[in-house]
Amino acid sequence: MRTDLRVIKTKEALHNALLEVLDEKSLNAISISEICRRAKVNRGTFYLHYAQVEDLFEEYFKEITADLARSYQEPYRYVTVLKTEELNPDTIRIFHHIENYKRFYRIVFSKKVPILYYYLLFEEIKQLLLKDQEAILHEDIDHELHCSYQANAIIGIIIDWYHKDFSYSAEYLNRQLVQIVNIQSGNSKGI
Amino acid sequence: MRTDLRVIKTKEALHNALLEVLDEKSLNAISISEICRRAKVNRGTFYLHYAQVEDLFEEYFKEITADLARSYQEPYRYVTVLKTEELNPDTIRIFHHIENYKRFYRIVFSKKVPILYYYLLFEEIKQLLLKDQEAILHEDIDHELHCSYQANAIIGIIIDWYHKDFSYSAEYLNRQLVQIVNIQSGNSKGI
DNA sequence: AATTTTATTGAACAGGTGTACAGTAAAGTC
DNA sequence: GACTTTACTGTACACCTGTTCAATAAAATT
Secondary structure (H helix, E strand, O other), X not given: OOOOHHHHHHHHHHHHHHHXXXXXXXXHHOOHHHHHHHHOOOHHHHHHHOOOXXXXXXXXXXXXXXXXXXXXXXXXXXXXXXXXXXXXXHHOOHHHHHHHOHHHHXXXXXXXXXXXXXXXXXXXXXXXXXXXXXXXXXXXXXXXXXXXXXXXHHHHHHHHHHHOOOOOOHHHHHHHHHXXXXXXXXXXXXX | OOOOHHHHHHHHHHHHHHHHHHOOOOHHHOOHHHHHHHHOOOHXXXXXXXXXXXXXXXXXXXXXXXXXXHHHHHHHOOOOOOOHHHOOHHHOOHHHHHHHOHHXXXXXXXXXXXXXXXXXXXXXHHHHHHHHOOOOOOOOOOHHHHHHHHHHHHHHHHHHHHHOOOOOOHHHHHHHHHHHHOOOHHHOOOO
């Protein structure tokens, strides 16, 4: 049995209404009542599908992180492992992806929004790294911990970027990232 | 003119009430009304000082990040620059700090809580790194971007730790961090 | 086309939110 | 100690929240 047509219509109406209201106010200022009024959906119906406005937004956000995975895997279409010394700034697609979905990431990173979306982004990047680097394990290093480190480091750059209102180009960040990753640890770097 | 005694009393009462309620329910489930009932403070008075329950919690959290700065600077009491090759797992105090304030960081990292506290933590660590590494600048690398990268990488490990309910020891994470930082970039590491 | 299933509606409830304002009381000032 | 300032209180209002339940209507099933 497929999903009921009524459910599809209701969700579609709620989705559209949320996007409409997002043009006017920030996510944390949007009430369930307002979305329902615009969507012409009973407020009780909203609760049959979601518990909060945030759950509705989460549905969008998951579509976006799916695109992130596609962007990431793009440079791997022809090789299976990218060694750092071969790493070309043009092959990194993460920052371009963020730039493409600026509108959404501005919401995701705004300070009153729950940290949940951050975790969704973190997990997506971490999973990509985990799969990616099965081949290049380091002795005495917990692989998962290493990927958490690496994944969140990249998000650190993105946070910085966001707080500067995405003022650098994605290309510039690509070059910077390659430089940072290529520092010989012997050159010293405190913790 | 010093701050009015009445303000001090009111804030103290609200602080205590919040701590009381935090033993029973999670931050996002606590209402302003409940805090005020417990603190025996009029709800209108709450709004004279704060806009949300979260603003009240933020006051605590800033005290805690102040302790983080002290913990961090501990190993630098005798030297001014720590070179990576000299870096000893015992000198890193960040993970111990988190362990000490587990109770608070469980709140800070819980998924319904606004991302604001994350930024407070991130900024604190980033500022520590910025000051710390003025001496060891790398050519062609934006120093601030590098510190954002490094600071958030460490938080990546902490997030992992949190999601495993702080099940490793701080010592273990110290050793892992030293291992990760010491990887020769030549050993290859994809993005 | 008739029947069954179920998503949606509308109304109602107790409680929370954010704001305003006049009255009170407690602090600071002289 | 009397005076002035201002933090706090109590009340009120419109709106939002989360939940319940019987009634309705729109799907799916036969």
